[in-house]
Amino acid sequence: MREVLIADDHPLFRDALKRAVLQALPDAALLEADGVPMLHVVVDTHPDLELLLLDLHMPGATGFSALVHIRGQHPGLPIIMVSAHEEAGIIRRAIAHGASGYIPKSAPVETIVTAVLRVLDGDLWIPASVHGAGLALKPDEAGAAARVAELTPQQFRVFNMIAEGLLNKQIAYDLGVSEATVKAHMTAIMRKLGVSNRTQVALMASHLAIEVDSVPSEVVLSNH
Known part of the structure; x- marks a missing residue:
């Protein structure tokens, strides 16, 4: 049985993605x-996982x-990014960071089905509106990605909490560990x-930020 992980903090959109994936892979x-x-x-805990659909704005990430951390820890796992962002530059950066595909949250179910099947066949899938996926990352961004990929999962959680400006005391409380x-x-x-120092840690995280003026509101698939 093919295992697919859907990582998104919005239950309604997770359900929409689940229905779309089951159309592509009924079993x-x-x-x-x-x-x-x-x-x-x-x-x-699922070494046979075949595909990850990952929300670009996951809680606990910057x-x-x-994306870069999971790619570093599990380089063989295909990842499709899912996001309300449709800017070509963001899509190209996602591909440059190792994503195998990018699905806008405004995409119809048929598009999601196509993207899932194409990526599972070993192809790259991006919206037709984005001409060419090639992009050379800025040196600071590429360097940050390479280093972040080496963190353990727990270190990665602490890294993102630092990026959010939390103090050691707050991090210890949230993780249930000592200072x-x-x-x-x-x-x-x-x-x-x-x-x-922690300021430089936060700066490292900023190189992986989306860098847009505003975050668009989440949208639910138009035909669901």
């Missing part, structure tokens, strides 16, 4: 995640950070990222 076993912690658990443990994670994170 698929569908798994779900509503945030980065659950995303890591599901991916790590911009493309979830000493958080400091140990901080030391390891800074070593892997090649930086010396």
Whole structure:
């Protein structure tokens, strides 16, 4: 049975994606995640996972950070990004970071079905409106992606909490660990990222941000 993971924090859109995937793969076993912690658990415990549909704005991630981290930890897993963003530059950056496809949330079910089947066949799928997927990432962004990919899942969670501006005390509370443990994670994170303080950690995360003026509101598939 083919396992497909749908990672999106909006239940209604997860349901819409599930229906679309089942049209493409009627016998698929569908798994779900509503945030980065659950995303890591599901991916790590399902080695035969064949496809990940990943929301670009997952809770617990900054911009493309979830994409680059999962790609680093599981390089053989095809990932289709799903987002309300339809800007060509964002789509090209997603592909440059290793996504195998990009589906706008405004896409009809038929388009999602096509994208899923194409990616599972080993092809790249992007909207027809985006001419050419080639893009050379800026050196700072490429460097940040390579370093973030080396973090462990727990280090990745701490990394994104730092990017959100949380203090060690808040991070410790949210993770249910001691501040000493958080400091140990901080030391390891800074070593892997090649930086010396939390401000530089946050700067590293900013290189993976979407960098648009506003985040569009989520949209539900028009024919659901």
